[in-house]
Amino acid sequence: xxxxxxxxxxxxxxxxxxxxxxxxxxxxxxxxxxxxxxxxxxxxxxxxxxxxxxxxxxxxxxxxxxxxxxxxxxxxxxxxxxxxxxxxxxxxxxxxxxxxxxxxxxxxxxxxxxxxxxxxxxxxxxxxxxxxxxxxxxxxxxxxxxxxxxxxxxxxxxxxxxxxxxxxxxxxxxxxxxxxxxxxxxxxxxxxxxxxxxxxxxxxxxxxxxxxxxxx
Amino acid sequence: xxxxxxxxxxxxxxxxxxxxxxxxxxxxxxxxxxxxxxxxxxxxxxxxxxxxxxxxxxxxxxxxxxxxxxxxxxxxxxxxxxxxxxxxxxxxxxxxxxxxxxxxxxxxxxxxxxxxxxxxxxxxxxxxxxxxxxxxxxxxxxxxxxxxxxxxxxxxxxxxxxxxxxxxxxxxxxxxxxxxxxxxxxxxxxxxxxxxxxxxxxxxxxxxxxx
Amino acid sequence: xxxxxxxxxxxxxxxxxxxxxxxxxxxxxxxxxxxxxxxxxxxxxxxxxxxxxxxxxxxxxxxxxxxxxxxxxxxxxxxxxxxxxxxxxxxxxxxxxxxxxxxxxxxxxxxxxxxxxxxxxxxxxxxxxxxxxxxxxxxxxxxxxxxxxxxxxxxxxxxxxxxxxxxxxxxxxxxxxxxxxxxxxxxxxxxxxxxxxxxxxxxxxxxxxxxxxxxxxxxxxxxxxxxxxxxxxxxxxxxxxxxxxxxxxxxxxxxxxxxxxxxxxxxxxxxxxx
Numbered sequence: 001x002x003x004x005x006x007x008x009x010x011x012x013x014x015x016x017x018x019x020x021x022x023x024x025x026x027x028x029x030x031x032x033x034x035x036x037x038x039x040x041x042x043x044x045x046x047x048x049x050x051x052x053x054x055x056x057x058x059x060x061x062x063x064x065x066x067x068x069x070x071x072x073x074x075x076x077x078x079x080x081x082x083x084x085x086x087x088x089x090x091x092x093x094x095x096x097x098x099x100x101x102x103x104x105x106x107x108x109x110x111x112x113x114x115x116x117x118x119x120x121x122x123x124x125x126x127x128x129x130x131x132x133x134x135x136x137x138x139x140x141x142x143x144x145x146x147x148x149x150x151x152x153x154x155x156x157x158x159x160x161x162x163x164x165x166x167x168x169x170x171x172x173x174x175x176x177x178x179x180x181x182x183x184x185x186x187x188x189x190x191x192x193x194x195x196x197x198x199x200x201x202x203x204x205x206x207x208x209x210x211x212x213x214x215x216x
Numbered sequence: 217x218x219x220x221x222x223x224x225x226x227x228x229x230x231x232x233x234x235x236x237x238x239x240x241x242x243x244x245x246x247x248x249x250x251x252x253x254x255x256x257x258x259x260x261x262x263x264x265x266x267x268x269x270x271x272x273x274x275x276x277x278x279x280x281x282x283x284x285x286x287x288x289x290x291x292x293x294x295x296x297x298x299x300x301x302x303x304x305x306x307x308x309x310x311x312x313x314x315x316x317x318x319x320x321x322x323x324x325x326x327x328x329x330x331x332x333x334x335x336x337x338x339x340x341x342x343x344x345x346x347x348x349x350x351x352x353x354x355x356x357x358x359x360x361x362x363x364x365x366x367x368x369x370x371x372x373x374x375x376x377x378x379x380x381x382x383x384x385x386x387x388x389x390x391x392x393x394x395x396x397x398x399x400x401x402x403x404x405x406x407x408x409x410x411x412x413x414x415x416x417x418x419x420x421x422x423x424x425x426x427x
Numbered sequence: 428x429x430x431x432x433x434x435x436x437x438x439x440x441x442x443x444x445x446x447x448x449x450x451x452x453x454x455x456x457x458x459x460x461x462x463x464x465x466x467x468x469x470x471x472x473x474x475x476x477x478x479x480x481x482x483x484x485x486x487x488x489x490x491x492x493x494x495x496x497x498x499x500x501x502x503x504x505x506x507x508x509x510x511x512x513x514x515x516x517x518x519x520x521x522x523x524x525x526x527x528x529x530x531x532x533x534x535x536x537x538x539x540x541x542x543x544x545x546x547x548x549x550x551x552x553x554x555x556x557x558x559x560x561x562x563x564x565x566x567x568x569x570x571x572x573x574x575x576x577x578x579x580x581x582x583x584x585x586x587x588x589x590x591x592x593x594x595x596x597x598x599x600x601x602x603x604x605x606x607x608x609x610x611x612x613x614x615x616x617x618x619x620x621x622x623x624x625x626x627x628x629x630x631x632x633x634x635x636x637x638x639x640x641x642x643x644x645x646x647x648x649x650x651x652x653x654x655x656x657x658x659x660x661x662x663x664x665x666x667x668x669x670x671x672x673x674x675x676x677x678x679x680x681x682x683x684x685x686x687x688x689x690x691x692x693x694x695x696x697x698x699x700x701x
Contacts, residue, residue: 064357064403065396066364068375073396076382077389120494121541121600124534125555125607126527135558140545161269165368172272185280193268193276200267 007187011178015188018174019195025091025170026157026199032096033156037103042133044108055104062101067159070098075166091163091170099156106148110141143214150207154200161196171195221377222398228291228373229360232298233352236359239299240306245336247311258307265304271365273297278369294366302359309355313348314340353410357403364399374398443506445470445611445642446491451500453483453490460486461497462666468611471640475653475674478663479689484646487663488615491644492535493526504529504611534604538616540596542588542603548575549584552603560607574602578632594625598632605636612636614645650693654678662686 008015043055062070071094078085085093114137122132164173175192179185246258265273277300278293288296317340325335345352367376378395382388448466452459460483468474476484490497493510502509509529512521521529542551552571556562562570575581578598588596597617604612614633618626630652637643637656647653653660654674661671664685670677681687 060404060407061396061400064361064400064407066361066375066399068364068367069392069396069399073389073392077392080387080389115539115541117537117539117541118543121535121537121603122543122555123527124492124494124530125603126531126559127555128527128558129523131558135554136543136545140543143545158269161271162365164271172269172275175272176275179275179279185276185283189272189276189280192272193264196268196272197264 004184004187007182007184008191011182011188014174014178015171015191015195018169018171019199021088021168022157022160022170023199025088025095025163025168026153026160028092029095029099029160030153030156032093033099033103036097036100037107040100040104041107041111044104045111059101059104062098063105067095067098068162068165070094071162071166087163087166087168090166091160091168095156095160095163098159099152102152102155103149106145106152107141110145111137113144114140143211146207146211146214150204150211153203153207157196157199157203217377217381218374218394218398221372221374221395222402224372224377225360225363225374225399226402228295228366228371229298229356229363232295232302232359232363233356235295235299236302236306236355237352239303241310241341243303243307244310244314247307248314262304262307265301266308270297270301270362271368273301274365274369290366290369290371293369294363294371298359298363298366301362302355305355305358306352309348309351310344312351313344316347317343350410350414353406353413357406357410360402360406361399442470444468445505446644447501447503447506448487448491449501449503451487451490451497451502453486453495453497460666461490463500464666464668466661466668468642468644470610470642473637473641473643473656473658474645474661475657475659476644476646476661476663477648477650477653477689478669482663483666484663485615488613488644488646492530492533492613496520505532531607532610533613534607534609534611535613536597536600536604536615536617538619540588540593540600540620542596542600544588547585547587548580548591548599551588551599552606555603555607570606571602574606575599577605577635578602579628592625593621594628597621597629601629601632601636611642611644614643614647616646616648618647618649650678650690650697662689664689 040055040058043051044059046052046055071090074083074085074094075087075090078090118136118140119132122136127135160170161172163170164176167173171192175188178188182188243258243261246254247262249255249258274294274297277297278288278290281288281293321339322335325339330339363373364375367373367379370376372380374395378391382391385391444467446466446468448464451461451464451466453461464487466474466487476487478484486495489495491502491509493502496510501511507529510521510526511518512525542548543554546554549568549571552574553562553564553567556567556570557564560567572581572584575584578601580595580598580602583591583595583599588599591599601617617633618629621629626649630649633643633645633652634656645653645657657674659671660674660677662669662677662681662683662685670681670683670686677686678690681690
């Protein structure tokens, strides 16, 4: 058995287009996840017990269910409700809603790790509740949670491989297609692993860079 | 049928976790070894298995090993993939746990002439397991959830069973909701156990204050 | 400051009380921390509250700022009830907006400084001016600089709290509270979190404020400072005011056993330190 470079060159466009789809879907899913996560985390810290409770259920369900089930429910179960979505849309929103459950917990612990005294100082200066959230809590929380946020984003990228199962033409799907067409396994999977690794290291590097810049 | 699938999923995950404890510990001591090449090899292993999607790992093991002359039934490939994956994550958990043990204890043992192996076995590992128990339970939850991926290579665990039911009943929504509930029942009970240990270790979070 | 000088400045705190506390009660669960406190503070008066830890002195100050929501009794700031409003059906917790309005004249300094670590010294001070008083950047920064100058921190305006010593951080916190131009200043153990050698610089700033006629309520363990600067010292123990009076009377001729014991313990400790 030998390593066939020509094979990789021939299939490079297929693999790279898969890589690109993975990047784009993860990017948008990450944005959805952050928005959902932020809203849910505010709900988790709400004064209203009912809202706290609902958000807690959301988080527990998302963290306790395999992502494949969430995707299957949206992709195969959605049409029963007249909700027919493309595989890519299911990918973005499925991963976004799923990741939102994890992001919410990260945001919540970030909010809670800000010493209560800082909030009291703001209140004594007459600064209003929403200004405290936007100007004092969120900026600090973001610096505190950057490392877990980066980790979670990396997990999201790795989870995105399962989108191949609902036929999104992302990296894993295209790699499998190459395997099926060429009967080679080593080259395609090795290439896929390297591409994932590049993406993940890239995110880790980005996270570390931002962290360094915002740290005082 | 679903219940059978759930039991299968649970035992498979447990199996991978238990095997993972052994290989995870091995890898952990490899990561902390004085031997440079052993340390390097361990790092590469950790980096590869933590840095690529489990699905890709599973597909490689399932499709590539036969090419290399090793024929494995899908179940075997599944157990190997889950175990090798969790070992990398567990090694990191153990490393973190060992770092919480004061160095003075090791120095004291060394001064008493206790061998490195005995220090690890009798002093470090027992203490470490108490510290890492909550993280280990989190890892079990994630393996339990990730085990759904092996449906792809045709192992009839919980998700695969659900798919088969969907194929005959054409009721994807109801069936997948049931499957989700089955997973939730397992993960939530695990999480409850985790919280129990966390409380016992006195590492519980302070009471949540509201915004 | 010499006693005579002090007497000349604000010996006769005049007019109606600026703060009135009437029969104040506060519970944490089943534990009653404040058991019916009565207190009046007059304009320009400097009141120090002393007492053993757990005596309720910090809780009293925090209740007077409504950071702790007291259950029974009243706190009146410049004649207005803080934290509650009367309705036909009884007393209700007031809206945040009204609470802010009533305590607008109070500036507060905390034990842990509570500066916002993601903002520079300058923007810590300008934050409330910009957000609450809607001042434009230039005038907010001008006001902030004047106050930083006053506490001797002007040169550190563009540094972050993490780069400052504890004493410097506390001086910035004082400037932050002063920038709002309060008529009353509350200090909650302002030097307790500081290394001994940094206590002096904070106390100096506070003494200057007292000299200028600021109304101040200070919870403190610094007996020397209380003796020098306070018009009145209040000794609290187990949720009640045990004794109060001019510092000279209180420290030299304590009437109650509890205060005598407290002072003895304190003397032993400080002579032990020296």
